[in-house]
Amino acid sequence: EMQLVESGGGLVQPGGSLRLSCVASGFTFSKYGLHWVRQAPGKGLEYVSAISANGDITFYANSVKGRFTISRDNSENTLYLEMGGLRAEDMALYYCTSDGFDMWGPGTMVTVSS
């Protein structure tokens, strides 16, 4: 069964850092680009970041550029999102999703609060 499972969310103070992970299974991870999409409580979906299959191309939304870093380890079938300088507006459920958005993980919640 093809699956994505996120982890690493939690409570962090404003200005703090967190690293999210997304472990994939059931498909050839190294062949596909991946994305991070977030959803603030009670709000809509927001596109955050993307990385190509071999990791040489990345994209960041303006709202996170310079603070977040996307990366991947194809030997471990894992996608990462390093989050720094966290703000209240970064509080959201973070989903990893496949190229084409046909597969989504259940999400991991990031709470930014003092």
Add this chain to the structure above:
Amino acid sequence: QSALTQPPSASGSPGQSVTISCSGTSSDVGTYKFVSWFQQHPGKAPKLMIYEVSKRPSGVPGRFSGSKSGNTASLTVSGLQAEDEADYYCSSYAGSNNYVFGTGTKVTVL
């Protein structure tokens, strides 16, 4: 990049049809065929319902259909069923590896 504009809500009785619009610009919906639609039930991850404007992934019922005209895309759900009650989001490729999502529409089955 601004979010695509969707109506906040839509509704219909069982068996009826409902159409949701997704208004973008010539920089996203108007230029690219990569328009998708997602269904999201409360507490669940989004589910892809339509991709490339009008294609349905395997397992999505045929009563879900998509179209596009100019800068506006549309999702039609025909023969509404109780389980179709959910939030629906559109998305479009916006160039330079960027995607933009719609504001979301809550569909209620009366």
